[in-house]
Amino acid sequence: MRLVLLIGLLCIAAIAPAHAQERMNVVASFSILGDFVKNVGGDRVNVTTLVGPDSDSHVYSPSPADARKVADAKLVFVNGLGMEGWLPRLVKSAGKKAAIVTATNGITPLKYGSDADPHAWQSVANAKIYVANVHVALSAASPADAEFFKSNAEAYSAKLDALDRDVREATAKIPEGRRKVISTHSAFGYFAAAYGIQFIAPVGVSTESEPSARDIAAIITQIKSAKIPAVFLENISDPRLIRRISEETGARVGGTLYSDSLTGEKGDAPTYIDMVRHNIKALTRALGA
Known part of the structure; x- marks a missing residue:
């Protein structure tokens, strides 16, 4: 009996590390x-x-x-x-x-x-x-x-x-005339196409590009004429540009959106699902009537 038990234990010990190595x-x-x-x-x-x-x-x-x-x-x-x-x-x-x-x-x-x-x-x-x-x-x-x-x-x-x-239920509650925001770079095109919120950005799809003074002036004019209610920071971008646009237009800074990266475990968006939930909560809070 002891021999059988010993053989069984040896077999388990051999299998466990083998599985771990797989x-x-x-x-x-x-x-x-x-x-x-x-x-x-x-x-x-x-x-x-x-x-x-x-x-x-x-x-x-x-x-x-x-x-x-x-x-x-x-x-x-x-x-x-x-x-x-x-x-x-x-x-x-x-x-x-x-x-x-x-x-x-x-x-x-x-x-x-x-x-x-x-x-x-x-x-x-x-x-x-x-x-x-x-x-x-x-x-x-x-x-x-x-x-x-x-x-x-x-x-x-x-x-x-x-x-x-x-996300669809949350965006449906935002008044249609207020579904417009400014974000740092054009990272939310697919979100806009799927959920009907318009994103305008001074920087293109890559953060390697830099907006010109003319680009920034055009954005400021657009915010004022379209009465865009909020601008958003991004966790991967320099916040100074968005803050400047906010100061010159009066549009409120609606918080931080997570576009290209998650946060660490203790942040607001440690997983993809957390990221999307954080973003839609920030958007609905800033754009609600």
Whole structure:
């Protein structure tokens, strides 16, 4: 009896570390995408995020440590649509052909001039496409865990459906004439298209650009003529421009919107769902009658 018990314990001890070693190493280019991967991958995946909380993916400069992270990963999840211009150099410096997964596959991009708008996650319906792409990629990389990934993806997609309904109900309560705001850069085009709030920004889809004096003057004139009620800061942008516009127009600063990045665990938006709920609460509070 003791011999059988000992053999059983040895078998359990051998299986447990083997299972732990099966956790797949993956990399996500930025925090919002990393959150999608974590929700689908669960405890079968080790997720490393390159551009962390409250950081700007548009102007990110990879480090040698990032190259090592990519070299150790089985999959690298990226947004695409021109967002990670630094990625090809990073993959090359990693010294191997990493399996790149573009999470926006299947999404028809909006255009800002001749550029694609990369901020597709700002529509919750699009977020579900990100999740579906993550599910497919993880399942292909680890077929033994495919049912686990499928279950996680379905459960998370149900939460996203509930989130989308809540956002639509909240925006419907904002008077139509007040559904206009100023934000730092053009990160909310997909949100505007999905939920009917107009966003005007002095900076384009990338924070690398700088608004001219003429651009700022035009924005100020537009705020006054259209009676735009609120301007918003963003967690990744210099707040001075928005504060200046607020001072010159009398439009109130409605708070901070989270556009391209989540916050740390103790912040207002540590997850994608938290981010969207924070943003719609800030918008309805500032734009309500």
